[in-house]
Amino acid sequence: MVPLDHYLILAAVIFAIGVIGVLVRRNLIVVLMSIELMLNAVNLTFIAFSRYLGSMQGQVIVFFVMAVAAAEAVIGLAIVISVFRHRQSLDPQEMQLLKW
C-alpha cells in the first residue's frame, strides 16, 4: 500500500507546476490548463485523505470541485475564444488595458 505522504507530495508537486504555469505561461489556454492542474492536485489531496481517514466527505467535495472546474473551463474557454477573435492573440502580457 502506498503511504499517504507519497500522495501528498505528488499533489504538492502538481500544484506547484500548476501555479508556475499560471504565472509564467504566455498562452491563455495553457494558463487555463494549469488552473485545471491545480484543481486536480487539490482533488488528489482530498481523495488521499478520504481513503486514509475512511471518510466519504472528501470524495463528495471532489465531485463538487469537478463540477465547478467543468463550468469554469467552459466559461474560461468561451472568454479565450472571444478574446482571440478580438485581438488575434492569447498572450496575457498583452492584455493590460485595465489599469490607469
Add this chain to the structure above:
Amino acid sequence: MVAPTQTVATVDLLRWMPLIPLLASLINVFFGTRLGRKASGGLACAAVLASFSIALYIFWLLPATGIFRDTVYTWFESGSFQVKLSFQVDALTAVMLLVVTGIGFLIHIYSLGYIGHDEGMIRFFVYLNLFIFFMLLLVMGDNLLVLFIGWEGVGLCSYLLIGFWYQDHTNTIAGNKAFIVNRIGDFGFMLGLLLLVTELGRQGVWTLDFMELQKHVNLLSPDKITLITLLLFVGAIGKSAQIPLFVWLPDAMAGPTPVSALIHAATMVTAGAYMTARLHFLFVLAPGTLSLIAVIGAATAFFAATVALTQNDIKRVLAYSTVSQLGYMFIAVGIGAFSTAIFHLFTHAFFKACLFLGSGSVIHALGGEQDMGKMGGLRAYLPTTYWTYLIATLAIAGAPFTSGFFSKDSILWQAYSRPHGSTELWFVGWLTAGLTAFYMFRQLFLVFHGQCRADDHVKAHIHESPAVMTLPLVVLAAGSIFAGWLGAPEYLWGSRWDQWLQPTFGGLHEAAHGSETDEINLTLLTLAIGALGFVFAYFAYGRASKLPDRLASLAGGGPYRLLLHKYYVDELYDFLIVRPFTYCSRWLAQVFDPEVIDGLVNAVAKGARGFSLIWREIQTGNVQHYLAGFLAATLALLAYFLNQQ
C-alpha cells in the same frame, strides 16, 4: 454731573417715522417705473412729509424732561447682554428729528424740480428716502448699535448719491474716496464701541443702551474713558470731515446739488457732532479728548476757511465752508458746550442748505456750469435765488439778528469764557469769522454782481428756477434768519434753546467767567471783523478791481497757489498713503498671490501627483503580476500563521 430725573413714556408712533421713508423707498425700488415718475416722486416727498408731521406731533407732545421710547423687538440677547431694536426721543433727538425731516422734506420738494428731468430720477428718490430712514435710525436709536447701523447706512447712501451720475468716472472715484475715508473713521468708531462694551462688561454691566451707559459710566477708569472717547472721536472726524479726514467732503460735491445740501451740509456730516453730544456723559469725563477736539475743530475751521478763499468752483467754496462750520461745532463740543454745538448745527442746517440749494438753482439756470469765473450779474436773471442767497450769506457771515450771528457768537463767547475754553480758541474762531464773511461775499459778488461772463449761448437760456425749487429756498431763507432767535444771548431776550436741551445735557453748564459787557464787546469785535471781510470782498470783487490779481501774485504767488491747491493735502495723502498702498496691493496681487499663494497650492497638488506617478507603476494591468502578488501574500500569511503555532 447727575442728570435731572427724566420721565420715560412709551409711544408706539416713533417706529413709523423711519419706517415710512423705508417703505416708500422699497415701493419705489420695485414699482417705481410702473408708478411713473410723477407718482414715485410724489410718494417719496409724501413719505418724508409724513415723517415730518409725526416729528412735529412728537415735538408738541414731548415735555422738556421727558423721553419717549418705542421698543420694536429684542434684536439679540446673550446672558444679561440685551440689544433691542428700539427708538427714543428726548429733547436732543427731537431737534435732530425736526432738522432731518423738515429740511429733508424741503430738499425732496426741491429735487422734484432739480432732478425731475433726469432719467435716474426714481433711483435718486429711492436713495434719498433710504438716507432719511438711516439718518432717523441714527438720531433715534436708543443704543449704540442702532446708532451704528444708521451711521453706516447714511455712509452708504452718501456713497450711492455721490456716484449718482456714474457714467462719469470721476464721480465714481469721488464716491469711492468718500466711502473709503469714512471707513477709516468708522473703524475707529467700531473699536471705541467694542472697547466701551467690553470694559463695562468687565465691570459686570453688559449694555449698549444710552441711559444705562450714562448710569454706569462711573465704573470706567479715566484712562479707558480717554481711549474710548478718542476712538469714538476718530469716527466723528471721518463722518464730520475734520482734519485729517476732511478730504472726502469737497470731492463729494460731485453728487447732485440737493444731495450736497441734504447729506453733505445739513444732516449727515453733522452726525459726528450729534454722536459726541449724545455721548456727552463720556466725553465730559475725558478732558484730554475734549481739548484735542477743540484744537482739531479750531484748526479745521481756520484751514478750511482759508482754502475757501481761493476756490473757483461754486460748490467747492460751499464745501470748504461746510468743513469750516463743522469745525466751529467741534470747538463747541471740545469746550463742553454741547447745546451750543447742536444750536450751531441747527442754524447751519438752514443757511447752508439754503446756500447749496441756491447754488443748485444757479447751476441749473446755467446748464451745469459750476465755475464762478463764468458767472456774474445773475441778480437780474434769478431774483428769488439772489435774495435768498443773500440772506443765507448774511446768516453765515454772522450779520446781526440772523441765525448765524446768534449761534456763532454763542460759540465764540463760550470758547472765550468757559473754563475749558481759551483766548487762543476764541481768536482762531474770530479770525475764521472774518474769513467766512470774506469768502462768502466774494462768492456772492462773483456769482450775482458785475458783468455776466457766461457765453452768449448759455446767456440766452438763463431762467429762474420753477416754484418747486424757489419755494424751499424762501422757507430756508426765512429759517436762516429766524431759527437763531431761539438761542439769543442773555443780554437780549435769553436762550430758549439751552433751557430746552438742559435736561439732556444735565447740569453741564459750568460757571462762565466774564460779564455781560465782555460778551457784548466780543460780539462787537466779531461783527467788526465780519464787516471787514465784507468790505474787503466788496473792494476786491464787488467792483472792477485789480486787487484780486495783486493778492494772487503776493509773495511770488506762493501763498495763493498753496491755498488754491488746498495745501496740497490730497497730493500729500496720495504720496504718503495711496501710492504706497496701491503699490503694495499691486505687488500682492501680481507677485505674492500668483507666486506664493498659488505656488503653495500648486506645490501640494504637484507633490501628490508625483507621488502617485511612482505608485501607479505597480498597477500593470497584467493579471499574472497580480497573481504573483496573491501567491506571495498567501505564502507570507501561511508562514506567519504556521510560525504562531
